[in-house]
Amino acid sequence: MTTWITVCDTCKHDDWNAETQPQTDGELLAEAVEKAAIGAEGIKTRRVSCLMGCSHSCNIAIQAPGKLAYTLGKFDSSEESAMGIVEYASKHAASETGQVPFREWPKAIKGHFITRHPPVPDNE
Template identity: 65%
Template sequence: MTTWITICDTCKRENWAESGAEITDGELFAARIEEAASAIPHIKTRRTSCLMGCTRSCNVAIQATGKLAYTLGEFAPDTESAEGVVAYAALHAQSETGQVPYRTWPQAVKGHFVTRHPPLPTEE
């Protein structure tokens, strides 16, 4: 089953405007996540404009049909963080429920969880 990493590409960290950067922190983070995920089976990425976590940028959502979903934020848009997000998503993909034991979490995602959502019901 595919686990999706949805990356906010409009995120701008504090002092972004003063940094002189030509692209947003979210665009930079998205590119790094996409690169890290490119060869990982069952992981797909997509970009979106705004996950509404502006005070916690850079933000991502980890989701799969029928599994717990997570929002994570307050990342630096660096390679280490991107690789940590992808490593966590790979564990999520391997989990039947989407729950990943804390002891197996990559260090780069610890302290970055914002929300957890139960899967949508399969019946109305």
């Protein structure tokens, strides 16, 4: 089963300036996450325009069918952030429920969790 890392590519930090920064902060984070995810088994990435978490930019979602889903934010576009996101997503993929014990969280994602959503029921 695939765990998806969805990156908001329209996120901008408060100090973002269109005149001096040709790419949004979200685009830079997406590039870093895509690079970090190369070869990661069971992980796919995608970009979306707006996760509606502007006060927490830069935002990502980690999701898989039948598992808990998470929204994380307040990231920079560093390699360290990207590697932590992919490492957490790999642990999410390996978990039957999507829950990863706190002691296994990469340092780079601690303090970045915004929401957790239960899986959508597979029956009415």
